[in-house]
Amino acid sequence: MEAIKIDRCDGIARVTLNRPSVKNAVTLAMWGELSRIFSRLADDRDVRAIVLAGEGNNFSVGADVSEFGEIRGNKRQSADYEVVVDACSDAIAASGKPVVAAISGYCLGGGCHLALACDFRFGDRTATIGIPSAKLSIVYGVRSVQRLLGLSGIANAKRILYSGDRYPAEQAMSMGLIDEMHDDVALAAEQFSRRLARNAPLSIVGAKYMLNGLSMGTGTLDLAVAQQLIDAASDSEDFKEGRRAFAEKRQPRFRGE
Incomplete structure (x- = not known):
């Protein structure tokens, strides 16, 4: 889709919301396409990390409310819509690759939904984050509320959802919505992604699966799958390469095998 751009360079995929004229508002079609994009990138062995960003001066103002009437x-349409939206955030969270959100300008509502599903959120001084669902009589989805709670804690999560307010970058960081602040957030996100991309893919897959499952509450984490991931890493060629590189005092060359 023209509304979403994908660029790749040296193992890093950059996914960019590309509707700057409407502050990168996300349509229903885009939610579905983002889900497919992240699922494909998760299976792409050449991709080791992903950066999610918005074209122009904004990450995303959120869902395209102009199409809500149709x-x-x-409630039936709303339920169907939430299925698509949750599938998108789940595809981001379930990807075995590290995902870094590079946030400038508005990151509101559905945009925040996308950012919450990422592993890390980097922001610049222009970043403004909020969830205005209370101003639209919308109840934010369960999975996004779970992620928000895990990042912000109960008091901040209530403040964010009850008020519908927008929070400037420094306050958003103090509330757990931004992990790091940078003047050039796109460059910082890419440099951080490259650091992570040098590490063992199987280690990241296993850690991400377990941490996401544990943080999302009882019943989300399948212990059998977690053990399979641990076992796969223990039997991997990458584990052997990691030991060799450590002994030889050199940078390991991991292949995800």
């Missing part, structure tokens, strides 16, 4: 006008 596609989210009642």
